[in-house]
Amino acid sequence: MRLAALVAATAFLAGILVYRQIARAGDGVPLPWRDESAELGPIELARPVGRLFRTRADLARFLRAAMPGDAPSVPAIDFRRQEAILAATGPRSSTGYTLRVVRVVERRSRIEVELREDAPTLATGVVPRLSYPYRLITIPRSPKPVFLDLEGRP
Numbered sequence: 001m002r003l004a005a006l007v008a009a010t011a012f013l014a015g016i017l018v019y020r021q022i023a024r025a026g027d028g029v030p031l032p033w034r035d036e037s038a039e040l041g042p043i044e045l046a047r048p049v050g051r052l053f054r055t056r057a058d059l060a061r062f063l064r065a066a067m068p069g070d071a072p073s074v075p076a077i078d079f080r081r082q083e084a085i086l087a088a089t090g091p092r093s094s095t096g097y098t099l100r101v102v103r104v105v106e107r108r109s110r111i112e113v114e115l116r117e118d119a120p121t122l123a124t125g126v127v128p129r130l131s132y133p134y135r136l137i138t139i140p141r142s143p144k145p146v147f148l149d150l151e152g153r154p
Helices: 002-025 056-066
Strands: 049-053 082-088 098-106 111-118 134-140 146-151
Touching (some): 049 146, 082 111, 082 146, 098 134, 111 134
Antiparallel strands (some): 049 082, 082 134
16 A cells, blocks of 8 residues: 555656746747848858847947947837847858848747758859858846856857
8 A cells, every 4th residue: 555655746747847847848839030130231240149139229339339439320110129149150161151040039938039051062152252041039127037048159
């Protein structure tokens, strides 16, 4: 009898732990996002970047610090309703490198942004000069933390 009660209690606790892990992560739902990269224009960020900006002033301050004397204007983003995410790989040796958004998912406790850097192949026509792949996207404002996952070359 004691063994059966111990097995039942162990199974019950294991079930609770599994449920908590699944409930915490959740399946997630796609979150709408908008690519603002073209509105920002070409930028040259010397280091990899992955940052969330909740105000226009913070994004403008970052750009001025990263590109002294050559910072572009911040695009028309409604920071009351949106927040901006800037992801950049740093310099690359040719124009064949790109950074693309694979998906943006909202889970119960967080927002996940998955990006992928695509490298050129031998068949890709590229120009051998420095390029600075990046993406500036906006998502609906949320109190949840945002996690970036950049796949591809570091």
